[in-house]
Amino acid sequence: MIQLSNLDCQSCGACCAHYRVSFYNGECDFTEQGRVPTDLVKTVNPFMVCMSGTQLNPPRCVALNGEVGSSVSCNIYEKRSSACRNFEAGSEACFQARVAHGINIDDLQIA
Numbered sequence: 001m002i003q004l005s006n007l008d009c010q011s012c013g014a015c016c017a018h019y020r021v022s023f024y025n026g027e028c029d030f031t032e033q034g035r036v037p038t039d040l041v042k043t044v045n046p047f048m049v050c051m052s053g054t055q056l057n058p059p060r061c062v063a064l065n066g067e068v069g070s071s072v073s074c075n076i077y078e079k080r081s082s083a084c085r086n087f088e089a090g091s092e093a094c095f096q097a098r099v100a101h102g103i104n105i106d107d108l109q110i111a
Contacts, residue, residue, distance in 0.1 A: 009089055013072030016064040016084075018097035021051040023081040035079040051081070069103040 009015075022044055028034045040062055041049040052062040063080075066072035074080060088094060 010072060013064055013068045014097035014101045014103055015087055015094060016061040017068045018100050020054045020059055021061055021083050022048050023083045025049045027081050036081050068101050
């Protein structure tokens with residue numbers, strides 16, 4: 001039986017190409033505590049931004065490299081937002097993104 005929480009995200013990336021990745025604009029690098037590069041975000045409202053590309057239909061984060069369901073990486077992994085840091089591999093949202101991309105759980109690699 002596969003433990004979904006042990007799935008290797010580098011062989012998936014479905015979450016980065018399924019959801020709008022929104023977070024507080026204070027996480028952007030224009031603030032002292034911010035880390036996310038400002039040139040990679042779009043304004044959602046006066047307090048929130050989203051990763052560029054995730055506001056589109058279909059969404060795909062501009063920081064995502066590679067082919068979803070195969071081999072992917074994040075250009076800003078060390079500087080990624082709290083939305084990305086808190087997204088749980090194997091969660092219901094993860095499963096829904098994988099299903100939407102036609103990714104068979106049996107085809108994914110275990111970390």
